[in-house]
Amino acid sequence: MKEQLQKDFNNSIKNLNLSQKDIEIKKFCLSNFIDKGFPNRKEEDWKFSDLNQIIKNNIGELSFYNDQASTNKVDTSVFVDGLEHNKIVFINGRIEKIDFDYEKKDQIEIIDQSETINEFKNSNSLSDLNNAFTNKCFKILVKKGYQLVKPLIIYHTTNSKIWSKNINLRLNFELDKDSSLRIIDLFNDTSEKNFLNIFYNFELKENAVLKNYKVDRFENKNIKYSFNNINQNKNSISETFILSSGSRFSKNEINCNLNGVYASAFVNGVFSLNNEKHHEIRSIINHLTEKTKSYQLIKSVLDERSKAVYQGKIFVNSEAQKTDGYQLSKAILLNKESEFNAKPELEIYADDVKCSHGSASGSLNEESIFYLMSRGLSNKQSRELLINGFLLDVVEKITDSEIKNLIKNMIGIKE
Amino acid sequence: MDNRQKEINNLKDYKYGFSTDIENIQAPKGLNEDVIKFISNIKKEPQWMLEFRLKAFERFKVLKEPDWQKPKFPKIDYQDLYYYSAPKSMKDKPKSLDELDPKLLETYKKLGIPLQEQARLNGIAVDAVFDSVSVATTFKDELTKQGIIFCPISEAIQNHPELVKKYLGSVIPTSDHFFATLNSAVFTDGSFVYIPEGVRCPMELSTYFRINASNTGQFERTLIIADKGSYVSYLEGCTAPMRDENQLHAANVELIALDDAEIKYSTVQNWYPGDKDGKGGIYNFVTKRGLCKGKNSKISWTQVETGSAITWKYPSCILKGDNSVGEFYSIAITNNHQKADTGTKMIHLGKNTKSKIISKGISAGSSDMTYRGLVDISSKAKNSTNYTQCDSLLMGNKCGAHTVPYIKNKNSESNIAHEATTSKISEEQLHYCQQRGLNPEEAVGLIVNGFCKEVLQQLPMEFAVEAQKLVGISLEGSVG
Numbered sequence: 001m002k003e004q005l006q007k008d009f010n011n012s013i014k015n016l017n018l019s020q021k022d023i024e025i026k027k028f029c030l031s032n033f034i035d036k037g038f039p040n041r042k043e044e045d046w047k048f049s050d051l052n053q054i055i056k057n058n059i060g061e062l063s064f065y066n067d068q069a070s071t072n073k074v075d076t077s078v079f080v081d082g083l084e085h086n087k088i089v090f091i092n093g094r095i096e097k098i099d100f101d102y103e104k105k106d107q108i109e110i111i112d113q114s115e116t117i118n119e120f121k122n123s124n125s126l127s128d129l130n131n132a133f134t135n136k137c138f139k140i141l142v143k144k145g146y147q148l149v150k151p152l153i154i155y156h157t158t159n160s161k162i163w164s165k166n167i168n169l170r171l172n173f174e175l176d177k178d179s180s181l182r183i184i185d186l187f188n189d190t191s192e193k194n195f196l197n198i199f200y201n202f203e204l205k206e207n208a209v210l211k212n213y214k215v216d217r218f219e220n221k222n223i224k225y226s227f228n229n230i231n232q233n234k235n236s237i238s239e240t241f242i243l244s245s246g247s248r249f250s251k252n253e254i255n256c257n258l259n260g261v262y263a264s265a266f267v268n269g270v271f272s273l274n275n276e277k278h279h280e281i282r283s284i285i286n287h288l289t290e291k292t293k294s295y296q297l298i299k300s301v302l303d304e305r306s307k308a309v310y311q312g313k314i315f316v317n318s319e320a321q322k323t324d325g326y327q328l329s330k331a332i333l334l335n336k337e338s339e340f341n342a343k344p345e346l347e348i349y350a351d352d353v354k355c356s357h358g359s360a361s362g363s364l365n366e367e368s369i370f371y372l373m374s375r376g377l378s379n380k381q382s383r384e385l386l387i388n389g390f391l392l393d394v395v396e397k398i399t400d401s402e403i404k405n406l407i408k409n410m411i412g413i414k415e
Numbered sequence: 416m417d418n419r420q421k422e423i424n425n426l427k428d429y430k431y432g433f434s435t436d437i438e439n440i441q442a443p444k445g446l447n448e449d450v451i452k453f454i455s456n457i458k459k460e461p462q463w464m465l466e467f468r469l470k471a472f473e474r475f476k477v478l479k480e481p482d483w484q485k486p487k488f489p490k491i492d493y494q495d496l497y498y499y500s501a502p503k504s505m506k507d508k509p510k511s512l513d514e515l516d517p518k519l520l521e522t523y524k525k526l527g528i529p530l531q532e533q534a535r536l537n538g539i540a541v542d543a544v545f546d547s548v549s550v551a552t553t554f555k556d557e558l559t560k561q562g563i564i565f566c567p568i569s570e571a572i573q574n575h576p577e578l579v580k581k582y583l584g585s586v587i588p589t590s591d592h593f594f595a596t597l598n599s600a601v602f603t604d605g606s607f608v609y610i611p612e613g614v615r616c617p618m619e620l621s622t623y624f625r626i627n628a629s630n631t632g633q634f635e636r637t638l639i640i641a642d643k644g645s646y647v648s649y650l651e652g653c654t655a656p657m658r659d660e661n662q663l664h665a666a667n668v669e670l671i672a673l674d675d676a677e678i679k680y681s682t683v684q685n686w687y688p689g690d691k692d693g694k695g696g697i698y699n700f701v702t703k704r705g706l707c708k709g710k711n712s713k714i715s716w717t718q719v720e721t722g723s724a725i726t727w728k729y730p731s732c733i734l735k736g737d738n739s740v741g742e743f744y745s746i747a748i749t750n751n752h753q754k755a756d757t758g759t760k761m762i763h764l765g766k767n768t769k770s771k772i773i774s775k776g777i778s779a780g781s782s783d784m785t786y787r788g789l790v791d792i793s794s795k796a797k798n799s800t801n802y803t804q805c806d807s808l809l810m811g812n813k814c815g816a817h818t819v820p821y822i823k824n825k826n827s828e829s830n831i832a833h834e835a836t837t838s839k840i841s842e843e844q845l846h847y848c849q850q851r852g853l854n855p856e857e858a859v860g861l862i863v864n865g866f867c868k869e870v871l872q873q874l875p876m877e878f879a880v881e882a883q884k885l886v887g888i889s890l891e892g893s894v895g
Binding site: 044321331333336339341342344354355357363 | 810819821825828831835838
């Protein structure tokens with residue numbers, strides 16, 4: 001893999017106009033990645049999902065160079081109907097379109113940040129890989145007091161032109177004081193056997209509100225890793241919803257730093273898996289100052305030989321008195337061969353806090369099925385109704401009603 | 416109240432902190448094959464036992480000390496320890512208690528464990544382990560009548576080799592983790608219990624561990640076998656003198672329950688915790704594992720962990736037999752600079768297996784406490800259930816309380832439920848107690864005892880009383 005990485009790296013920087021200094025930084029990141037390689041099960045955070053092995057078994061040899069010289073045609077059929085929205089379109093990892101048509105032009109700034117390197121706390125070798133190979137990176141700045149009229153949908157589309165490729169994406173967002181932004185990430189893959197490595201960084205200033213919905217529902221054979229780093233200032237709110245369903249493998253990491261008083265973070269997720277899929281959500285909520293709040297709810301429905309993993313950590317440092325942290329994960333195993341692993345973790349150094357977590361996994365309640373069947377439903381209908389209700393609970397946590405309805409329609413959940 | 420205050424004053428400092436001036440035989444310092452041969456030789460062990468030890472040592476040489484645990488500690492120099500230390504008077508084992516060195520008897524009397532049989536400690540049979548050897552076992556005759564074997568493991572190796580050979584290392588193999596393998600190579604003594612088929616052990620069996628010599632690691636090994644349909648309740652207590660340096664205690668405990676058998680294992684661990692500044696104290700790195708081998712068998716662990724500078728142990732149950740049950744009840748209290756990383760593992764292999772985990776952690780002062788546990792339901796363990804509850808109580812903002820459960824469910828017909836909370840003692844409760852005339856310290860003691868009650872109830876009577884007092888004492892000076 002080392003030679004391949006070197007070769008692809010040389011190819012990719014050749015096409016970029018980088019200063020000598022930037023090249024050095026990228027080289028440093030590359031050598032870091034070469035040293036560490038893909039994360040494997042020996043690393044605590046990857047205990048349940050050995051990415052190295054998963055890539056080996058599903059993709060084999062990866063190549064890292066993407067020719068981004070030619071543009072891809074934007075296929076408008078993937079766009080969401082019935083909801084006016086702003087767009088960012090990625091096709092095979094290349095930014096094809098940035099469009100904020102519905103917004104005031106002077107309130108949003110798009111800054112090219114291709115040369116900056118993001119360093120995250122709690123990250124891993126994949127961030128080095130991302131830094132070494134991303135060639136275009138934008139920062140989207142929402143100015144003070146501006147609240148976007150329409151949501152922003154980021155389309156992640158891949159097509160059959162790419163095969164066994166590693167794609168690295170990076171976006172930075174800054175929400176200035178009193179601003180707000182709603183983002184939907186939509187994954188749409190017609191390609192197979194690629195590895196997508198996505199890093200988002202969010203800076204939330206005072207009173208800013210961020211809502212991020214990630215929807216991965218189309219059946220595909222790609223492997224995805226996505227890392228959200230969210231820094232939150234005083235009184236800011238972040239809401240993350242993850243629908244994890246389509247890809248062969250997917251791991252979503254949320255790292256949330258609550259730096260200002262009254263900042264709050266919400267992470268909700270749904271796993272709906274079948275057919276040997278293996279998905280993971282890992283969340284780290286760092287309560288770094290007093291009077292902060294976090295709430296997490298993850299529900300899984302697992303069929304066939306699928307596997308879901310939830311690793312959630314609530315960290316409370318000694319200054320963070322009056323913290324309120326809550327975390328719950330529930331799983332229904334529909335098949336003998338499905339598997340649910342959880343590691344809900346609390347690390348607490350302050351005494352005046354209220355932190356709790358719960359985790360439960362098991363089969364569908366036979367008594368409930370019996371009850372519904374005695375009311376005239378078939379076994380299949382009863383099971384569907386129960387699962388629907390089980391998942392509805394999480395979807396109902398979405399605070400934006402427009403997007404809640406969109407997501408309900410997408411996954412066919414009824415009220 | 417006065418009595419209680421007096422008691423607390425008496426016990427304010429670690430009351431077991433004295434050391435006994437007694438002549439010792441020690442193995443040469445360091446760890447190598449010769450030392451292992453020396454231990455094996457002095458115990459007049461058969462060849463197979465020596466081979467067992469050497470095999471473990473071979474494996475130990477390639478193992479690395481684990482470093483994933485939360486409490487970090489300075490590197491232990493394994494060559495700077497004595498691996499065998501025994502009172503000189505024990506060289507030729509005394510035939511009866513009358514021949515026992517009076518100084519030893521005195522020591523155990525001070526510890527509150529009278530060994531003379533006439534003292535009849537509430538009908539509890541005691542095996543006392545002093546540094547590396549077992550010094551006395553009481554109530555032998557009465558137990559022998561029922562066919563129960565309760566003796567030092569070194570004796571069992573001589574007298575019951577067929578049992579030892581069959582079961583030793585069957586739950587904790589010589590190829591296990593670092594500290595367990597070290598123990599397999601150099602273990603010195605410990606208790607051996609065999610309860611024959613259908614026998615309900617008429618009294619509590621108990622081992623009392625005492626580390627006396629300095630610079631000595633204590634490596635004892637306990638093996639308990641409950642044959643079909645039998646029952647035994649076993650207690651373990653530990654103390655050590657106050658010393659400035661850290662001492663290593665790496666014991667292995669293996670439990671085997673055959674069909675319909677039940678083993679109840681209770682520990683009150685009160686090793687020297689180090690002084691207020693965190694100097695000295697015992698490193699308690701113990702491997703405890705029980706195997707529910709037969710159908711309908713049950714193993715239950717109860718532990719009260721108040722001592723040791725660092726406690727690092729996970730008493731585990733392997734639920735192999737169908738319908739077997741594993742239970743774990745734990746109270747861990749850390750104060751001053753103590754650190755604990757403890758919990759359990761419940762491995763469900765058989766059908767209809769059940770496990771229950773109740774863990775209560777209390778941290779005060781500048782201490783740090785971690786609950787780490789694993790619940791693993793394998794794909795064949797149909798219809799199994801687990802219930803876990805771990806609650807932590809924090810006192811002050813210099814201490815830490817952490818919960819790290821690993822939950823794996825591979826069977827759709829099995830259920831796992833896990834709950835954890837972290838909180839502090841509520842002002843309202845404190846206020847209420849104080850209004851009723853309790854001083855703040857007593858109020859905290861009362862509330863904490865209530866918090867732990869679920870676990871304390873699981874202990875046998877005599878232990879429960881001692882443990883309740885310990886809970887109060889361990890938290891001395893943590894309020895106000």
